[in-house]
Amino acid sequence: MSAAASPATGPPRKRNLTLLVHQVRYEQLSFWRNPQSAFFTFIFPVVVIVIFGAVFNSSKREPFYFGLSGLQYYIPTIAALSVLGACYSQLAIGLAFRRQTGILKRIRATPLPAWAYFAGLMANCVLLSVIEVALIIGIGALYGVPLPSHWAAIILTLVLGAASFCALGVAVASLVRNAEAAPAVVQFILFPLIFLSGTYFPIHSTVLNHIADVFPVRPFNQALLGPFAQHTGFDWNHLGVLLSWGVIGALVAIRRFRWDPRPE
Amino acid sequence: MKRYGAVEAVAGVSLTVEQGEIFALLGPNGAGKTTTLEILEGFRARDAGRVEVLGMDPGERSSGRRLREQIGLVLQDIAVEPYLTVRETLSRSAGYYPAPRDVEQLIELVGLGGKQRQKVKDLSGGQQRRLDLALGMVGNPRLLFLDEPTTGFDPSARRGAWQLVRDLRDSGTTILLTTHYMDEAQTLADRVAVINAGRIVAEGTPESLGGRDTARARIRFTLPEGTSADQLPISARLDSDGAVSVELQEPTEALHRLTGWALQRGLTLPGLVVDRPSLEDVYLQLTGTDSSDSEPAAEGGAPRRGRRRLLSRSGL
Numbered sequence: 001m002s003a004a005a006s007p008a009t010g011p012p013r014k015r016n017l018t019l020l021v022h023q024v025r026y027e028q029l030s031f032w033r034n035p036q037s038a039f040f041t042f043i044f045p046v047v048v049i050v051i052f053g054a055v056f057n058s059s060k061r062e063p064f065y066f067g068l069s070g071l072q073y074y075i076p077t078i079a080a081l082s083v084l085g086a087c088y089s090q091l092a093i094g095l096a097f098r099r100q101t102g103i104l105k106r107i108r109a110t111p112l113p114a115w116a117y118f119a120g121l122m123a124n125c126v127l128l129s130v131i132e133v134a135l136i137i138g139i140g141a142l143y144g145v146p147l148p149s150h151w152a153a154i155i156l157t158l159v160l161g162a163a164s165f166c167a168l169g170v171a172v173a174s175l176v177r178n179a180e181a182a183p184a185v186v187q188f189i190l191f192p193l194i195f196l197s198g199t200y201f202p203i204h205s206t207v208l209n210h211i212a213d214v215f216p217v218r219p220f221n222q223a224l225l226g227p228f229a230q231h232t233g234f235d236w237n238h239l240g241v242l243l244s245w246g247v248i249g250a251l252v253a254i255r256r257f258r259w260d261p262r263p264e
Numbered sequence: 265m266k267r268y269g270a271v272e273a274v275a276g277v278s279l280t281v282e283q284g285e286i287f288a289l290l291g292p293n294g295a296g297k298t299t300t301l302e303i304l305e306g307f308r309a310r311d312a313g314r315v316e317v318l319g320m321d322p323g324e325r326s327s328g329r330r331l332r333e334q335i336g337l338v339l340q341d342i343a344v345e346p347y348l349t350v351r352e353t354l355s356r357s358a359g360y361y362p363a364p365r366d367v368e369q370l371i372e373l374v375g376l377g378g379k380q381r382q383k384v385k386d387l388s389g390g391q392q393r394r395l396d397l398a399l400g401m402v403g404n405p406r407l408l409f410l411d412e413p414t415t416g417f418d419p420s421a422r423r424g425a426w427q428l429v430r431d432l433r434d435s436g437t438t439i440l441l442t443t444h445y446m447d448e449a450q451t452l453a454d455r456v457a458v459i460n461a462g463r464i465v466a467e468g469t470p471e472s473l474g475g476r477d478t479a480r481a482r483i484r485f486t487l488p489e490g491t492s493a494d495q496l497p498i499s500a501r502l503d504s505d506g507a508v509s510v511e512l513q514e515p516t517e518a519l520h521r522l523t524g525w526a527l528q529r530g531l532t533l534p535g536l537v538v539d540r541p542s543l544e545d546v547y548l549q550l551t552g553t554d555s556s557d558s559e560p561a562a563e564g565g566a567p568r569r570g571r572r573r574l575l576s577r578s579g580l
């Protein structure tokens with residue numbers, strides 16, 4: 001057996017932390033070993049930004065991009081996309097699969113407390129998001145995009161966005177009945193929202209933007225665009241919308257989450 | 265008692281499992297075995313009745329973690345993460361228990377030695393099941409629940425799993441398993457309860473189940489050519505196909521008279537057998553799968569060992 005002491009022993013505070021590290025470690029292993037999750041949620045946004053970097057490599061500021069260069073616009077929106085993938089899509093699909101296959105039920109049969117399981121999942125998602133966003137910013141820098149200045153606003157927005165989309169991911173996993181349907185449901189919700197929110201190309205219709213601002217994706221994009229490229233700081237209005245969606249997701253998740261594959 | 269909509273899945277289950285024994289819940293598909301087990305494991309809420317597992321109520325959330333530290337379980341369907349290796353899967357779960365088993369030893373114990381670094385998805389079904397079993401044991405449980413643990417095993421893997429379960433029992437673990445295999449209940453269990461349509465219809469040791477030990481012996485043979493039933497030295501029932509059968513408490517004397525009679529006449533008794541009802545006969549009769557016999561189920565006189573009540577359940 002490994003020399004490491006069991007996380008289930010030791011003083012409570014330390015025990016909880018060790019347990020969390022233990023969880024994140026195995027979540028990471030499962031994530032990277034699964035080619036589907038590693039590709040779609042991790043590699044895909046990186047590939048997109050590499051391609052966009054090659055296509056929009058002029059640093060010319062354009063009205064189409066609200067006075068930004070193309071890449072200046074896409075760095076934050078694709079960073080947001082990567083958080084959506086790492087948090088929302090990954091959790092919704094992964095949890096639906098784990099429930100259907102009885103893996104969740106089996107976890108529930110161990111003394112691992114539910115909070116530790118979810119904290120491990122979220123910490124794993126946040127960790128993945130941080131790595132991805134750092135990669136995307138790094139690739140942007142290689143293409144000559146200046147580094148952002150408002151780090152505090154960026155970090156708060158990313159953490160809030162990651163948490164909210166985790167909550168929404170768990171909520172969707174709680175609502176879908178079978179795992180085969182999960183990827184379709186996840187995409188069905190996400191795909192129109194991504195387009196409507198200007199992730200892949202800026203939307204100049206005020207009406208559409210007002211509509212999109214009610215949903216969580218555009219507020220997240222906007223709250224990142226400000227501190228990333230427009231030298232504005234905290235975007236409290238959009239952060240507020242994001243937080244509200246996070247709370248809705250959390251409420252649905254808490255009320256509807258099931259460990260058991262069969263409904264009682 | 266447990267209802268799913270209009271279906272009363274479990275309605276009359278009352279059983280006590282003694283510490284350190286292997287108790288088998290035997291019944292056909294849909295009898296309510298899994299439902300019963302999952303109520304005991306804390307997965308399903310009962311609609312009525314009283315349940316006590318290791319002195320705790322599995323429906324009580326506050327003691328849930330303490331209970332789960334002391335029980336282990338294997339679900340009816342294999343449930344293991346596909347992308348972790350055998351060792352990682354077990355090490356992860358070991359981290360959840362206060363006093364886990366040694367992972368390497370456990371891997372050897374369930375016969376997965378040499379597979380430590382293999383990903384779970386690359387294991388065969390039987391190997392995954394054994395990993396699943398190891399997951400049930402990794403926390404060193406006092407009480408282990410096994411839901412149809414050997415379904416789908418080949419004969420040698422089954423025998424291996426049985427030995428493992430016996431060894432566990434011998435080291436002090438209490439085991440409650442479900443099965444629809446009669447031979448499994450017969451060879452493995454210290455006590456058996458037969459469940460049918462949500463009710464316990466018999467309970468006892470495999471030897472005494474359904475009054476098997478006190479049941480009457482049966483002599484059967486085919487009527488020799490050229491003789492008729494009224495020539496026989498014993499009174500017997502003659503079936504239309506020429507098969508003769510006699511049921512008696514004590515067959516020795518009747519058998520002697522019968523064979524003497526045959527030898528005197530230079531006859532043989534084709535197909536002669538003397539037997540008592542097998543566990544299979546009792547089971548089929550109790551679960552009503554065999555419609556030819558509708559004798560009410562006899563309550564097996566299980567000798568109660570004077571051990572501490574570990575788990576009790578009544579009026580469910």
Ligand SMILES: Nc1ncnc2c1ncn2[C@@H]1O[C@H](COP(=O)(O)OP(=O)(O)O)[C@@H](O)[C@H]1O
Pocket residue numbers: 262263264268271273291292293294295296297298299300
């Ligand atoms: N989640 C459920 N919803 C509705 N009916 C169920 C559910 N689980 C089991 N049942 C029904 O309850 C009965 C007992 O099922 P189960 O306990 O799984 O039996 P066994 O394990 O002995 O095969 C069956 O009729 C089954 O169809």
Ligand SMILES: [Mg+2]
Pocket residue numbers: 294297298299340411
């Ligand atoms: Mg079952």
